[in-house]
Amino acid sequence: MAAVMPAPAASRILMSGNEAVARAVWEAGVKVAAAYPGTPSTEMLEVISTYPDIYAEWSVNEKVSLEVAIGAAYAGSRSFCCMKHVGMNVASDALMTLTLTGVVGGLVIAIADDVGLSSSQNEQDSRYWGRFAHVPVFEPADSQEAYAMTLAAYALSEKHQVPVILRMTTRINHVKALVTVGERQGHVGAGFKKDPSRFVMVPGNAGKRIPLMFRRDDTLRAESEASSLNVIEAGSDKRVGFITSGPAYMHVRESFPEAPVLKLGFSWPVPFDLCRELAAQVDQVVIVEEVEPLIETELKAQGLRVIGKDILPLQGELAPPVIKPAIARLLGEPVDEAPLRVRPAQVFPRPPTMCVACPHLGVYYTLSQVRNLNISGDIGCYTLGAGHPWQAMDTCVSMGASMGVALGMDKGRGESDKDKRIVAVIGDSTFLHMGMQGLLDMVYNKANVTVMLLDNRAVGMTGGQDNPGNGRDIHGEEAPRIDFAKLVEALGVKKERVHVVNPYELPVLFKTIRDEVKVPEVSVIITDQPCVLIKDYHKLKPFEVIEDKCTGCGNCIDVGCPAIHVTRRAKEVKPSGREVDLAFVRIESSVCTGCTLCVQPCAPGAIVHYAPVSPIKLVTKGGCSA
Amino acid sequence: MSQTTNILVVGIGGQGVMTATEILAEAAIALGHDAKKTEVAGMAQRGGVVSSHLRFGPRVLSPQIAPGEADVLLAFEAAEGLRWMHMLRPGAAALVNDSRFVPPVVELGLYDYPADPVAEMKAGSARVVAFDATTIAQGLGDIRLGNTVMLGAIADQLPFSAEILLDCVLKRFQRKGEQVVALNRKAFEAGRAAVGAAEAAAA
Numbered sequence: 165m166a167a168v169m170p171a172p173a174a175s176r177i178l179m180s181g182n183e184a185v186a187r188a189v190w191e192a193g194v195k196v197a198a199a200y201p202g203t204p205s206t207e208m209l210e211v212i213s214t215y216p217d218i219y220a221e222w223s224v225n226e227k228v229s230l231e232v233a234i235g236a237a238y239a240g241s242r243s244f245c246c247m248k249h250v251g252m253n254v255a256s257d258a259l260m261t262l263t264l265t266g267v268v269g270g271l272v273i274a275i276a277d278d279v280g281l282s283s284s285q286n287e288q289d290s291r292y293w294g295r296f297a298h299v300p301v302f303e304p305a306d307s308q309e310a311y312a313m314t315l316a317a318y319a320l321s322e323k324h325q326v327p328v329i330l331r332m333t334t335r336i337n338h339v340k341a342l343v344t345v346g347e348r349q350g351h352v353g354a355g356f357k358k359d360p361s362r363f364v365m366v367p368g369n370a371g372k373r374i375p376l377m378f379r380r381d382d383t384l385r386a387e388s389e390a391s392s393l394n395v396i397e398a399g400s401d402k403r404v405g406f407i408t409s410g411p412a413y414m415h416v417r418e419s420f421p422e423a424p425v426l427k428l429g430f431s432w433p434v435p436f437d438l439c440r441e442l443a444a445q446v447d448q449v450v451i452v453e454e455v456e457p458l459i460e461t462e463l464k465a466q467g468l469r470v471i472g473k474d475i476l477p478l479q480g481e482l483a484p485p486v487i488k489p490a491i492a493r494l495l496g497e498p499v500d501e502a503p504l505r506v507r508p509a510q511v512f513p514r515p516p517t518m519c520v521a522c523p524h525l526g527v528y529y530t531l532s533q534v535r536n537l538n539i540s541g542d543i544g545c546y547t548l549g550a551g552h553p554w555q556a557m558d559t560c561v562s563m564g565a566s567m568g569v570a571l572g573m574d575k576g577r578g579e580s581d582k583d584k585r586i587v588a589v590i591g592d593s594t595f596l597h598m599g600m601q602g603l604l605d606m607v608y609n610k611a612n613v614t615v616m617l618l619d620n621r622a623v624g625m626t627g628g629q630d631n632p633g634n635g636r637d638i639h640g641e642e643a644p645r646i647d648f649a650k651l652v653e654a655l656g657v658k659k660e661r662v663h664v665v666n667p668y669e670l671p672v673l674f675k676t677i678r679d680e681v682k683v684p685e686v687s688v689i690i691t692d693q694p695c696v697l698i699k700d701y702h703k704l705k706p707f708e709v710i711e712d713k714c715t716g717c718g719n720c721i722d723v724g725c726p727a728i729h730v731t732r733r734a735k736e737v738k739p740s741g742r743e744v745d746l747a748f749v750r751i752e753s754s755v756c757t758g759c760t761l762c763v764q765p766c767a768p769g770a771i772v773h774y775a776p777v778s779p780i781k782l783v784t785k786g787g788c789s790a
Numbered sequence: 791m792s793q794t795t796n797i798l799v800v801g802i803g804g805q806g807v808m809t810a811t812e813i814l815a816e817a818a819i820a821l822g823h824d825a826k827k828t829e830v831a832g833m834a835q836r837g838g839v840v841s842s843h844l845r846f847g848p849r850v851l852s853p854q855i856a857p858g859e860a861d862v863l864l865a866f867e868a869a870e871g872l873r874w875m876h877m878l879r880p881g882a883a884a885l886v887n888d889s890r891f892v893p894p895v896v897e898l899g900l901y902d903y904p905a906d907p908v909a910e911m912k913a914g915s916a917r918v919v920a921f922d923a924t925t926i927a928q929g930l931g932d933i934r935l936g937n938t939v940m941l942g943a944i945a946d947q948l949p950f951s952a953e954i955l956l957d958c959v960l961k962r963f964q965r966k967g968e969q970v971v972a973l974n975r976k977a978f979e980a981g982r983a984a985v986g987a988a989e990a991a992a993a
Contacts, residue, residue, distance in 0.1 A: 178815055178825065282830065306826070306853075339828040339853045340815065411853075418852040485856045502858060509910060511873040512901035514893050516803060517837030553898050721897055726837055730897045747899070754933070 170215060173347040181336040184307040184343045185246070185274055186211035188314035192270070193351030194218055194244045196236035198229035200597060201626035202248030203283040204337035205276035209246060210629075213638045222629055222638050225563070225597040226251035230258045230273065237267035237327070238363060240354030242318055246274035249288040250562065254598065256293065261365050262327055263297040264373040269353055270321035272314060274330040276337045279411075279454045280481050283625075285543065285560065287479060289456040290331050294432035298377050300384050301329045301432035302393065303410040307341040313429060315346075316393065324380060324387075331431075333454060335411040335481060385433040393429030396442055403495060405446030407439055407459060407470070412452045412482045419484045420491070434462045443468055450475070450491065452482050518548050520727045521759035523620055523693035526667035528554035529723045529761065530674050531587065531616075537681065538573055538584045542566035542599070544591040545624040545695075553724050557589060566590045567602020570613040585681035586612065592619040592633040592648065600655060603686070607656035612684040614677065618667075619648055620695040628698045652688045667691035670764045696757065704758030706774040709750050713770035716746030720762035720771065727752045728762060794847035795949055796855040800874045801866025802891055804836040806937040810864070811842035813941060814948075817958040818846035821950050826853035837893060841874060863916075864944045866923075866936075867891045868907040880915045885943045885985060887936070889924040919943075919992075921984035927977065935977040942981025952982060 170190060171177055179187065185208050189197060197220045199209040213220040223229035226247040236243035247255060252275050259273070275293070278284040294301035302317055304310040310332065317328040361369050388394060399405075401422035408416045409428040416425060426442040428435070439459075443449045451460040451472035460472035475490045476482060489499045518524055528549040531539065541547060541557035542565060550557035559569050570588035577584070590599045595617055606613055621634035630636040635645030649662050661683065663676050673691070680687035694700035716736075720728055734746040751762070753774040763771045797814060801807040808829055815827045825846040830839075843855045857877050863884040865871030871886035878884060888908055896903050904910060908920045921943065927936040941959055945952035956978050963970045 178812070178819060178827075280830075335828065335853065339826055340812065341826045341850075341853070342819065342824060414851045414853070481854075483854050483856070484852055506858065506876040506878075506914065508874075508876045509872045509904075511869050511904065511907075512893070512896055514802065514837070514839045514870075515895065517894055519836055552895055552900060721894075724894055726894050728894075728897065729892055730899075733899070745899070747897075749897075 170348075171345060173345060176342055176344050178340050179307050179311075179343040180207060180338055180340045181304065181307045181310040181332055182207035182338070183211050184311035185314050185330065185332075186215065187343070187345050188311045189244045189272075190215040190218060191346055191348045192315055192318045193242055193349055194318075195241035195269075195351070195353060196233060197221075197244040198223045198232040199246045200224065200226050200229055200251060201623045201629045202226075202251050202276070203626055204278060204334040205246045205248045205251070205274065205332075206626045206629070207337070208274060209638070212244070220638050222631060224632065226255040227258055230255040230262075233271055233273070234258060234262055234267075237269045237271040238265075239269065239356040241269040242351045242353075243269060243271050244274070245271070246276070248284065249275060249277045249290050250284065250286065251275075252290055252293055253288075254563070256297075259293065259297050259299075259327070261370070263299055263377055264365055264370055265363055266325035267321060267327055268325065268357075269351070270318035271327040272317045272321060272330055273327055274314075274332060277331065277333045277454075279333040279335065282334055285562065287455060289454075289458060290329065291432060291458050292456070294329055294331075295458070298381055299327050299329055300388070300430065301331050302429060303331045303431045304336055304429065305410055305413040305427070306336065307339065307343045309429065310336055311343050311345065313393065320387065324383060326380060326384070331410065333411055381433060385435065388430045388433050389435040389437050391430040391435070394435050394438055395427050395429075396438065396445075397425045397427060399424035402446045403448070404491060405442050405449050406452055407442060407449060407463075408452040409459070410454060412454050415481075415483050415487060416452050419488050428459070431459065434459055436463070436466050439463055439466075439468060443470070448494075450494070452476065452487060454482055455479060515551060516548065517726045518545065518724060519696050520725055520755050521696050521757045521761070523667040523691060523695070524549065524618060525723055525725055525759075526670060526673060526761050527589070527616060527618060527691055528556045529765075530670060530677060531556035531589075532722070533674065534677055534681070536583065536585055537587050538581060540566045540570040540573060540586065540588045542588075542590040542594050543625075544594050546589060546591055546618055549589065553722050562598075563594055564590070564598030564602055566594075567599050567606060567615070570615075571602070571606045571609060571611045574612050575609075585614065587614045587616060587677075587681065589616045589618065591624070592617065592621065593623040593631045595648075596632055596646070600651070603652065603657070603688075604655045606686050611686050613686055614680045615686065615688045616677075617648060617652070617688055617690045619690055619692050621700055622695040622698045624695045624697070628695055634698075634700070648690050652690075657686050657688050661685055661687040662690070663688070664690045664692050667693055668759055668761060670761065706753045706756035706758050707751050707760075707763060707771050708753045708756075708774040710770050710772060711748070711750075713768050714748045715768050715770070716748045717767060718745075718747045718749075719765035719767065720749060721747060723761045723765065725759075725762055727756045794845050794850060796860045797844040797862050797864065797944070797948075798855055798860040798874060798877050799842040799844065799864045799866075800870045801840055802836075802870065803838045803840050805840070805866045805891075807840045807842050807866055810866075810937055810941055811844050813958050813962065814844050814944070814955065815846070817948075817950065817955045818844070820954060820958065823847055824850045826850045828853040839870065839873070862944060862947050864940060866940060868920075869904055872904060872907040872910050875911055875914055875916060878916050881917065883917045883919065883947050884911055885940075885947065886911065886918065886920045887923040887940060888920040889922055919985050919988045921981075921988050923981065923984070926980050926984060930973060930977055930980065932973070935973060938974045938977035939981035939984070942978035943985045945978070945982050946985065
């Protein structure tokens with residue numbers, strides 16, 4: 165993205181939490197910002213990259229991004245790094261020692277927890293990193309707070325030379341709300357000053373810094389007790405007082421406008437005295453926190469009588485429809501049943517689909533046609549291959565796990581799967597993120613696995629970000645492009661076991677997969693066609709179905725392209741007496757981009773290039789008129 | 791809480807639901823309201839269920855609309871309208887684009903598309919207004935105008951004048967030249983007229 169003119173100070177703008185953080189990062193004079201894309205955090209760095217005077221980069225994974233931010237902070241500059249919750253697992257190795265060295269320039273790590281799992285493989289509570297790593301945690305409740313707390317986090321970070329975690333959730337990252345922005349403060353970096361006792365963490369040095377870290381805990385707790393981000397809001401209904409943080413605060417305020425509330429914006433270390441102060445004002449205290457009982461456990465350990473996950477769920481968002489009935493039951497009041505009177509209609513599920521002409525369609529159609537496979541999968545758009553119609557993915561764990569899991573499935577074969585072929589499926593960006601090491605491990609340990617490396621030249625799932633596989637940097641400018649065939653060869657895969665295949669050529673793809681799964685070595689089949697949503701993709705002439713020629717065999721439907729629609733269904737009794745279901749189809753030619761994946765399995769040749777009889781203007785995004 | 795207006799916009803990933811809600815939010819903000827807009831969008835890519843919540847008023851706290859509390863439902867697709875009917879207050883308005891977007895799971899024969907989603911919507915207490923925004927947009931020469939048709943459809947159901955919303959819509963297209971602005975103005979008015987006509991027919 166190109167740099168834009170930032171909005172003037174005092175502007176009141178509708179901003180997502182991600183956009184608000186980006187603005188604050190710019191105002192704070194941050195010099196270096198790094199991230200790996202991940203929903204719901206992605207837009208933070210995307211927007212930062214549009215501001216002037218900040219170095220922004222897509223790193224290959226979250227650990228590298230944090231290390232880049234650490235280096236800049238050691239050099240005295242302010243730095244920023246953001247990631248989704250699972251990204252912090254990857255980056256945590258660096259965090260756990262960073263907490264010993266501390267920082268020179270301010271360092272803020274924004275972690276986006278996908279509470280409610282809108283687009284993740286698990287649900288985590290990243291506030292625990294604050295406790296684990298002995299670093300402070302801020303929790304904004306809306307976009308304005310995300311903006312203000314980012315600025316406050318830089319001040320705190322430099323005051324105590326400690327990295328600060330800004331803990332966000334999907335309901336902060338992606339909610340748009342009004343933000344009043346300010347002036348750019350700017351920041352002048354001090355430069356790197358050598359200090360091995362602090363920056364070289366060998367046992368002798370690290371051991372001396374551990375007591376400093378524990379002492380810092382006490383200092384930070386005093387900061388938290390005195391912080392303007394932690395406020396007791398008085399209330400007249402003293403039957404229940406709430407301690408809450410993040411988006412749950414808004415839900416509590418909405419649901420119980422008269423209740424006393426301790427709002428925690430600086431939630432780690434927990435300000436015990438403030439909590440006691442609230443408890444003294446009310447009959448009972450309820451902790452409303454997403455998602456785990458972190459504050460609750462701490463307060464119980466302090467001997468405070470509080471209620472939390474005894475009455476509230478350990479999973480998902482704590483919106484008013486969840487907390488209102490829980491509190492009503494606690495108080496012995498009737499639960500308002502009105503919202504439940506109208507039951508949701510029973511409507512078919514509508515899972516996300518792969519795009520029309522997506523190159524992965526060819527891969528999964530082919531994999532679904534090859535028998536006797538166990539398929540270890542990975543994280544990206546191609547995880548959708550686990551769904552209908554292909555059902556061609558059997559596991560999905562974490563970024564890059566397809567490699568190690570495949571190796572383990574190979575070595576751990578039971579009697580029932582001794583003849584199974586093991587396939588691993590991974591995308592280009594996931595491979596560069598954390599798959600390379602797994603492949604090296606497979607080669608070194610002589611695995612019998614066929615790897616499908618789906619190179620679509622983009623981080624597709626998060627919106628098509630650039631990566632080292634497509635030769636463009638975060639600004640879309642030219643960057644060195646990795647050669648996947650050479651890379652996997654360098655990792656030890658034999659040259660004759662590496663194939664680069666066009667996934668739209670089904671017979672070649674089928675033959676390559678069928679041949680390679682028979683070879684008891686590591687093979688890598690690289691597919692090389694771009695994501696249809698990035699500029700590298702070029703649309704071709706669309707197709708249509710000649711109605712009279714369609715025999716209803718349904719082969720084209722098995723490709724799984726959303727442009728194919730059933731026009732009618734019928735049953736046919738074969739000469740053998742077997743009854744088969746027929747589905748006659750049409751192609752939505754206005755969205756078809758001519759990939760030919762449905763044409764190839766069509767036996768009667770019923771799919772032909774679209775030739776409209778009347779000169780109706782065909783409207784498609786790229787202007788591919790017929 | 792009655793001072794907060796709750797608008798629920800629903801459809802399918804890729805249809806422009808989130809942009810439409812953002813334009814509605816801009817109109818509310820232009821009038822001096824506080825506003826929050828949030829989505830439950832599922833995975834980021836196309837074809838999945840999208841529901842976008844807009845709440846505006848003097849001060850908005852929780853960004854989410856609770857079931858039974860939406861004041862207006864704007865549905866970009868028929869079955870999606872049906873899916874979210876339980877979110878409406880009794881007697882509230884549902885404006886639904888009566889065109890169908892059948893997903894692969896239905897084409898594969900795993901699920902059925904409702905025989906008549908609009909009739910099912912009308913079976914409840916809501917005031918359901920159905921029209922074919924897709925055909926209207928095609929008639930104007932560009933299916934992408936459907937988004938503006940939908941915004942025209944909701945224009946007379948809001949606690950502010952339709953002109954304010956129209957201004958916000960057209961502002962989006964200013965950079966694209968006069969012709970595009972004029973087309974969108976037409977699409978907006980066509981959406982308003984379609985709802986007016988459907989309501990007149992029902993009355």
